[in-house]
Amino acid sequence: MKTKAKAALISAAAIVGVAGGIWFSWCSGINYERRYKKLFDKTFKGDYKITVTDSGFGTDDDAPLKIPSIMKDYDIEYKDKNGNERHLELNSGEGYLKWYQDESLSEYIRNRYTKSDGAMMTAFSLQIYNIVNDDIIDNVLPKYFEAERDPDISHRVNGDGYTINITAFDYAAGYTQYRYRNNDKVSEYLSPENCPVLSDIDMDSAADIKTFVFRVNIDITDESKYDMIDEFTEKAEALCKEYAAASDFGGNYCCTVRTLSGEEKGFEEIDKNQIFVASGEKVNFDPDDDKAHDKYKDMIVEKCGYNTSEK
Secondary structure, eight states: HHHHHHHHHHHHHHHHHHHHHHHHHHHOOOOOEEEEEEEHHHHTTTEEEEEEEEEEEOOTSSSSOOOEEEEEEEEEEEEOOOOOOOEEEEEGGGSSOOOOTTHHHHHHHHHHHHHHHHHOHHHHHHHHHHHHHHHIIIIIIGTTTEEEEEESSSSSSEEEEEEEEEEEGGGGGGGOSGOOOHHHHHHHHSTTSOOOOTTOHHHHHHHTTTTTEEEEEEEEOOOOGGGGHHHHHHHHHHHHHHHTTTTTSSSEEEEEEEEEEETTSOEEEEEEEEEETTTTEOOOOOOTTTTTTHHHHHHHHTTOOOOOOOO
C-alpha cells in the first residue's frame, strides 16, 4: 500500500509540476530578446539597440483564456544601408491576441508562437516597405515625374493635376496568418539563413525578393491632362522596369493610371490603363474585373509555394 501511495504522490507531483511549468511559461509571455536573438543579429548585422519601452501583465478580453501574461513593447534602433536611423517597433502580446473567430481554447494556446512569428514577418515587411518607398520616391521617381511628397501620406506624391501612390510591398506578408497554413514559409522567412537583412535593404535588393511587388497608381484629376493618360502610363511602366531590372527573375510590378472627374472622395473613374507583370511576364486580366489585384497577389505568392486558400 505504501508503494502505491508513494507512486500516486509522485504522479500527482509530476502533474502539478507540468501544470506549473505550463502556467509559468504562459504567464512569462514570449521573450523576444531570446526567441529572435539570432534573427536580430543577422538582419541588423549585429549593430542594433533593443529597448523595452513598456511592460506589464495583460490579456485579450476576447480570448478564450483569460490568464494574463507579460506583454512587452520593444523598440529596435538600427541603421539602414544609407546610414539613416530606423526603428522597428514590436509588441510581444501579438501571440496572445484572438485572431480568429472560430479558434478553440487548445488552438489559442498552441497558436501563440505561430501568431508571434506571423506578426514578426509582417513587421519586417513594413520596414522594407518604408525603406524601399523612400528609396524610390527620393532617388528614382524624380527621373520620370515632377512631383512633391504629400506631407500627410508618406507613400504619395502630388504633381500638377495628378497624384502618385507608391507601394512597394512583400505580398507574402498578407498570408502569414494561421488560417492560410503557411507556418513553414514563415519559419523559413524568419530563419537567420534566409531572412532579409534590413540593414542592407534598398530598391535593388528588394526587387530580387520573389514575393515583393512594386505598385504604382496614378490618378489624373486635371481635365486638361486627360489625353496624357497613355504618356503617363509609359512613364509609369518605365519606372517599374527600372525597378525590375535589378531582379534576377524578371521582377514583379503593376501599375494603374486613371482619369478621374469630380471632387475628392467623390471621384468618378473615366478611363483606366492597367499593367500586371509577374516574374518579368505580362499577365492579362479583364479590365472590368474588380478582383484582378487579389488574383494577382495570389499568383505571386503561389509561385513561391504559399497557400492562398483559407483553412
